[in-house]
Amino acid sequence: MSQITFKNIETSRTITLDVNQRMLKSSGREIHIQDSAVLVSLHRLFTRKEGVVKYSDIACVVREQKSAFHMEDCPDGIIANKYIFKTRSILKNLMIDDLIVTVRGLGYKVSEKWLSIVDENKDEYQKDAFLNTITSIIDDCIKYSKDAEISHDKSGFSFIKPSKDKVLENFSRIDDCYNSFLTYYSEPGNSIELLELREKITKVLLYVIYWRVGDSLSDDKFRSDYKNELNLLLRQIKQAIDLMR
Incomplete structure (x- = not known):
């Protein structure tokens, strides 16, 4: 990769x-890097996936680009600092x-x-994949609620009582996605x-395992509230994710 952008x-x-052009570019400005040791050291910093470029690595670069005798009596740390x-x-x-x-x-x-543009694209992919999965789960739950029987108990509470398989399926999907x-x-x-995202999830x-309970609601009102409240949570999740870096 000849060009690396952060x-x-x-x-x-x-x-x-x-x-290739030995250039650093930012905000319309360009600087030609004449010192090969500086160029290679920058490249190491920009491409080191595990993060830290050690003093010894930089000192090795300097000696390779200069000569084996360049600053030969100096510790690696001093060479790297220079x-x-x-x-x-x-x-x-x-x-x-x-x-x-x-x-x-x-x-x-x-x-x-500073984030590599490649990493930034990967971040966006991760966010999109997460949101797509959560959206799919919510859409499936809303669709299920349209045809599911609404149960009513003696206290006046209304709720959906799905099969255990359905509950476990939804729980597994959201658990895998979130983790x-x-x-x-x-x-x-x-x-x-x-923490904010965890609260929303x-x-x-509670909705996707159908623990949502309505108080003295008609079946249509229960389904409408269930749908609207889930869509509100989805919007809040999107807002929380947008704040992440």
């Missing part, structure tokens, strides 16, 4: 590293000072504020949004 999730600003300083100086010329963060005692990584989404998005920056769960 996007700041707070400002929506982007920065692109064009390896070339990351050069890299940050270039970034400042693009008015960017928060792209690279120090991981004390280990090395450097791209700030969590998959939770695993992907579990990180400190999403904690508040995930818990409410949806």
Whole structure:
């Protein structure tokens, strides 16, 4: 991949590293990277999936691009610091000072504020897949409620009494969907949004296993309320997901 683009999730600003042209581009500005060690170090930072680029990795890059004897008596940490300083100086010329963060005692990584466009597309795919599944479950439940018999007890409560197989099927679908989404998005920056989403999903769960109870409602009113309340929860879930990064 000759071009790699990152996007700041707070400002929506982007920065692109064009390896073939040895260019950094952002907001209409372009800077040619003359130092090969800086270019390769940036490429490592932009492509390191596990996050941290260690001091030793950067020092190795520098020696490969310069010579085996370049700063030969210096510890890896000092070499890495020198070339990351050069890299940050270039970034400042693009008015960017928060792209690279120090991981004390280990090395450097791209700030969590900056997300790879590839990762961003993957995020959107995950969100869309989750919403599509939740929407499908809700649509199926609303459809089921239209034909299901509405039971009424002596207290005046109305409810749907489905088969256990139907309850287990719906529970399994929403449980698998939610836990998959939770695993992907579990990180400190999403904690508040995930709690809000969990609250909404818990409410949806009560509907999809048909624990929703109406008080002295006609069958038509029960079905109408059931549908409207589920659609409201779906809109709230969409809003909660939109706030996630």
